[in-house]
Amino acid sequence: MTQFLQQMINGLSLGSIYALVALGYTMVYGIIKLINFAHGDIYMLGAYIGFIVTTKLGLGFVPALLISMVGCAIIGMTIERIAYKPLRHATRITALITAIGVSYFLEAGTQRVMGAGVQTFPNVFVNETIMLGNVRISTQQIVIFVVTITLMVALQFLVNKTKIGRAMRAVSVDGDAARLMGVNVNAVISFTFAIGSALAGAAGVLVGVYYNSINPLMGMLPGIKAFIAAVFGGIGIIPGAMLGGFFIGIVETMVAGYGSSLWKDAVVYIILILILIIKPAGLLGKNTKEKV
Amino acid sequence: MLQVKDLSVHYGMIQALRQVSLEVNEGEIVALIGANGAGKTTLLHAISGLVKKSEGEIIFLENSLNKATARSIVSSGITQVPEGRRIFPDMSVAENLLMGAYLRKDKKGIEEDMQKVYERFPRLNERKKQLAGTLSGGEQQMLAMGRALMAKPKLLLLDEPSMGLSPLLVKEIFSIITEINKQGTTVLLVEQNARMALQIADRAYVMETGKIVLSGTGEELAASDEIKKAYLGG
Ligand SMILES: Nc1ncnc2c1ncn2[C@@H]1O[C@H](COP(=O)(O)OP(=O)(O)OP(=O)(O)O)[C@@H](O)[C@H]1O
Numbered sequence: 001m002t003q004f005l006q007q008m009i010n011g012l013s014l015g016s017i018y019a020l021v022a023l024g025y026t027m028v029y030g031i032i033k034l035i036n037f038a039h040g041d042i043y044m045l046g047a048y049i050g051f052i053v054t055t056k057l058g059l060g061f062v063p064a065l066l067i068s069m070v071g072c073a074i075i076g077m078t079i080e081r082i083a084y085k086p087l088r089h090a091t092r093i094t095a096l097i098t099a100i101g102v103s104y105f106l107e108a109g110t111q112r113v114m115g116a117g118v119q120t121f122p123n124v125f126v127n128e129t130i131m132l133g134n135v136r137i138s139t140q141q142i143v144i145f146v147v148t149i150t151l152m153v154a155l156q157f158l159v160n161k162t163k164i165g166r167a168m169r170a171v172s173v174d175g176d177a178a179r180l181m182g183v184n185v186n187a188v189i190s191f192t193f194a195i196g197s198a199l200a201g202a203a204g205v206l207v208g209v210y211y212n213s214i215n216p217l218m219g220m221l222p223g224i225k226a227f228i229a230a231v232f233g234g235i236g237i238i239p240g241a242m243l244g245g246f247f248i249g250i251v252e253t254m255v256a257g258y259g260s261s262l263w264k265d266a267v268v269y270i271i272l273i274l275i276l277i278i279k280p281a282g283l284l285g286k287n288t289k290e291k292v
Numbered sequence: 293m294l295q296v297k298d299l300s301v302h303y304g305m306i307q308a309l310r311q312v313s314l315e316v317n318e319g320e321i322v323a324l325i326g327a328n329g330a331g332k333t334t335l336l337h338a339i340s341g342l343v344k345k346s347e348g349e350i351i352f353l354e355n356s357l358n359k360a361t362a363r364s365i366v367s368s369g370i371t372q373v374p375e376g377r378r379i380f381p382d383m384s385v386a387e388n389l390l391m392g393a394y395l396r397k398d399k400k401g402i403e404e405d406m407q408k409v410y411e412r413f414p415r416l417n418e419r420k421k422q423l424a425g426t427l428s429g430g431e432q433q434m435l436a437m438g439r440a441l442m443a444k445p446k447l448l449l450l451d452e453p454s455m456g457l458s459p460l461l462v463k464e465i466f467s468i469i470t471e472i473n474k475q476g477t478t479v480l481l482v483e484q485n486a487r488m489a490l491q492i493a494d495r496a497y498v499m500e501t502g503k504i505v506l507s508g509t510g511e512e513l514a515a516s517d518e519i520k521k522a523y524l525g526g
């Protein structure tokens with residue numbers, strides 16, 4: 001039981017990271033039906049921005065988190081403007097290949113500027129371990145969890161209760177109808193990239209804090225897992241990405257803890273295959289049925 | 293109020309509108325009738341700025357809309373109720389109405405107009421929180437019209453509001469259109485239901501394969517033999 005609880009806590013921490021990244025995948029997919037394969041690299045850039053802010057500028061965790069989120073939002077909007085917007089009416093495969101190209105560009109660019117090797121992310125706050133019975137919780141884990149939940153609540157509020165959130169939902173179901181209401185669709189798409197990228201930026205800083213090491217290719221595998229998490233929950237559905245992220249994080253940690261860490265990635269792919277067979281629309285996905 | 297001059301629209305190689313000219317005066321109900329594929333929806337989309345014009349000009353309240361965006365067209369006072377309603381199915385009735393008021397900033401005015409919409413369509417009032425996608429076809433049409441009214445349009449474009457509705461509901465919708473017009477909103481009404489449209493229209497245009505082929509007052513057209521044969525079933 002102790003071990004189970006311990007794995008659960010570790011899984012929730014990892015799952016928080018996946019969930020934050022998965023949200024960006026799902027929001028962008030929801031609004032322009034693009035699988036933004038460069039999204040994992042935004043998360044990597046978020047970690048690097050956090051690294052620069054803490055080491056070069058000597059600032060603490062909160063400024064690093066905020067600056068990274070703003071930085072990633074700007075990067076995300078810029079990428080959308082330069083790489084994806086001109087392809088708005090192109091075939092989906094064209095946009096997808098472009099996204100892969102953007103991903104390579106960001107990875108190679110970071111290697112060039114920051115070096116290809118691993119960098120050590122500094123300890124930005126005193127890390128203590130709290131014992132709950134025999135279960136260990138670190139301050140880092142608590143911070144990760146609190147930041148993630150706060151961002152998720154804020155996102156839910158933004159999407160469901162604000163005017164811009166309504167516009168995002170409108171554009172994602174019917175762009176032309178939204179246009180007829182006077183919505184500036186391009187601005188809404190840009191805003192969606194900004195929010196999704198900011199969440200990835202936050203995840204990047206959190207992961208830097210958690211694992212203390214970052215590198216230019218660190219976005220690849222978590223990017224894929226977060227994408228699987230988004231598909232698992234139902235791509236385009238925001239609560240689905242949250243659920244999927246936590247689920248994948250917990251499963252991965254459990255497999256590594258009880259079985260073998262050699263298996264943890266394979267199990268995630270098996271889950272993807274199973275969900276695609278059993279419920280292709282994802283756990284929270286609807287069977288699309290529309291009134292004529 | 294609205295002048296469309298020699299408007300042509302192409303979809304790739306297909307020419308959907310051929311030098312269409314039409315005029316709507318303030319206070320009128322103008323009907324536009326024509327068979328499937330005649331280009332009626334395309335014309336409304338061009339007025340709303342959803343499709344590119346290849347030729348011609350659209351003038352609204354003395355201003356050319358040629359450079360206008362869909363957004364600025366809405367804020368200049370033209371709102372469209374699109375074909376097939378296009379309500380936002382995953383949003384509640386109330387949220388759909390708020391979408392209609394998207395460009396308005398006057399919170400109080402929006403609140404008041406929402407009440408007016410609920411008074412005009414009591415069925416929506418009973419279903420404020422219901423998801424729009426679960427409304428019946430007639431209720432969705434009312435919601436689409438209510439949503440458009442939330443923008444306080446000077447000119448309301450209606451694309452086949454009677455589509456798929458029972459005769460009784462069609463009557464109700466048409467009487468609501470007349471009422472909206474009486475209260476000061478000019479209406480351009482696209483319809484397949486020529487009989488009903490000509491009854492309430494001050495003037496009407498008939499469109500065939502991208503061209504205006506006939507125009508006149510609603511009564512004139514309703515009495516014309518050509519129209520009787522082609523659109524009124526004898
Ligand atoms: N997005 C599009 N791409 C290509 N062709 C189109 C497009 N939209 C409409 N068309 C074509 O333009 C012509 C006019 O279509 P439009 O929808 O304007 O007709 P309509 O008069 O509204 O017909 P209906 O009464 O059936 O609604 C048709 O031949 C149609 O096939």
Ligand SMILES: [Mg+2]
Binds near residue numbers: 332334375451
């Ligand atoms: Mg049509």
